[in-house]
Amino acid sequence: MRLGIATLIIAYVLSQFYRAFLAVMTPALKADLGATPEDLAQASGAWFLVFALMQIPVGWGLDNIGPRKVAAALLALGGAGGAAVFAMASTPDHVLYAMVLIGIGCSPVLMASYFIFARMYSPAVFGTLAGMVIGIGSLGNLAGALPLALAVEQFGWRACLWVLSVVTLVVAALIMLAVDNPPRLERQADAPKGSVLDLLKIPALWAIFPIMFVNYAAAAGLRGSWAGPYLRDVYGLDTTGIGWATMAIALAMVIGSFAYGPMDRIFGTRKWVVFSGNLLATGLVFLLWAAPDAGVWPVSLTMAAIGLLGASYPLIMAHARSFFPPHLIGRGVTLMNMFGIGGVGLFQYASASVFRAAQGPSVAVTAPYQAVFLFFAIPGLIGCLLYLLSTDRTD
Numbered sequence: 001m002r003l004g005i006a007t008l009i010i011a012y013v014l015s016q017f018y019r020a021f022l023a024v025m026t027p028a029l030k031a032d033l034g035a036t037p038e039d040l041a042q043a044s045g046a047w048f049l050v051f052a053l054m055q056i057p058v059g060w061g062l063d064n065i066g067p068r069k070v071a072a073a074l075l076a077l078g079g080a081g082g083a084a085v086f087a088m089a090s091t092p093d094h095v096l097y098a099m100v101l102i103g104i105g106c107s108p109v110l111m112a113s114y115f116i117f118a119r120m121y122s123p124a125v126f127g128t129l130a131g132m133v134i135g136i137g138s139l140g141n142l143a144g145a146l147p148l149a150l151a152v153e154q155f156g157w158r159a160c161l162w163v164l165s166v167v168t169l170v171v172a173a174l175i176m177l178a179v180d181n182p183p184r185l186e187r188q189a190d191a192p193k194g195s196v197l198d199l200l201k202i203p204a205l206w207a208i209f210p211i212m213f214v215n216y217a218a219a220a221g222l223r224g225s226w227a228g229p230y231l232r233d234v235y236g237l238d239t240t241g242i243g244w245a246t247m248a249i250a251l252a253m254v255i256g257s258f259a260y261g262p263m264d265r266i267f268g269t270r271k272w273v274v275f276s277g278n279l280l281a282t283g284l285v286f287l288l289w290a291a292p293d294a295g296v297w298p299v300s301l302t303m304a305a306i307g308l309l310g311a312s313y314p315l316i317m318a319h320a321r322s323f324f325p326p327h328l329i330g331r332g333v334t335l336m337n338m339f340g341i342g343g344v345g346l347f348q349y350a351s352a353s354v355f356r357a358a359q360g361p362s363v364a365v366t367a368p369y370q371a372v373f374l375f376f377a378i379p380g381l382i383g384c385l386l387y388l389l390s391t392d393r394t395d
Contacts (some may be wrong), residue, residue: 004179016140023228037229054107059334066181067112076172078105087161130314131261141250146164149243207390213343214383219310254309271392281309282380
């Protein structure tokens with residue numbers, strides 16, 4: 001099982017890479033395909049949206065087919081196939097179609113590992129294990145920053161995508177060979193099988209859904225879409241400079257994922273750790289909105305701090321998982337993931353329209369980006385306030 005988990009973590013490294021690499025390639029895609037920041041924000045948003053929509057069938061597949069075949073098949077067809085489509089892109093629309101395919105391919109890999117953790121390990125360590133996977137997987141976020149920037153400058157973005165397609169296909173084959181499905185739960189003949197509707201009937205989850213919906217939106221939006229155009233247009237950074245800045249954000253997100261994982265056991269609470277971290281992150285997004293021209297170092301460090309404090313996903317997942325019945329764990333973790341990734345997708349996709357609406361011949365270069373930052377900040381604050389209604393629970 002350890003070898004299988006290792007292969008799923010490698011697949012999640014690819015997932016993290018794919019969700020964040022567009023920001024670094026902004027200059028190259030603009031030069032070769034005429035892709036605008038709005039085009040890339042919509043493509044990135046499409047990745048997250050289709051990823052979220054896939055969580056319902058993925059949850060069913062985990063509970064009924066098992067993580068091995070579900071993860072291997074989707075990663076091979078969607079992930080490797082989407083990277084190949086991207087490598088052949090000749091218009092911004094082709095990039096969007098490729099990101100849709102890649103989103104489908106990446107949709108099961110994190111939940112496959114969470115499903116195994118929930119079925120095979122003690123609930124008390126779920127948050128730590130979940131944070132470990134995200135922390136290690138976030139190395140893909142790092143790889144999609146400066147290393148990708150250097151590779152694109154050296155070999156070109158098309159060659160990089162072809163290599164990624166081959167690597168993704170190899171990882172999918174390794175999953176098929178190495179992952180063992182957990183033993184099936186024995187269920188009484190007259191026991192109800194349950195569905196997502198049964199999960200939606202659990203009142204405690206409804207106070208957790210809002211924070212899950214918004215907690216990752218700002219960090220992912222900055223890292224995956226807006227940091228690159230913002231630093232290029234306001235501060236004149238080139239691909240390498242953007243790579244350094246986005247690598248700092250990615251590194252902060254790695255540290256945050258590891259740090260949040262065991263905090264429920266350290267402090268004896270999940271709710272207040274999640275609330276405090278997200279409130280601080282939201283405050284920094286408001287700061288970015290208030291002072292977008294404070295200087296390249298202050299804004300880069302602010303974005304990195306948002307990534308650090310906004311990495312509470314594994315602890316929110318552990319909080320929700322404590323309310324799931326055992327026979328609905330697969331659908332439970334994918335339902336929460338649908339809210340988390342779906343929130344990112346909706347905000348990313350809609351942020352392109354916000355950016356476009358704030359443009360004008362007489363407005364400052366920072367104004368459209370301020371509109372985007374405010375668009376992330378206000379829902380973040382609302383999500384924190386609604387989360388105050390949740391019931392704290394540790395295992």
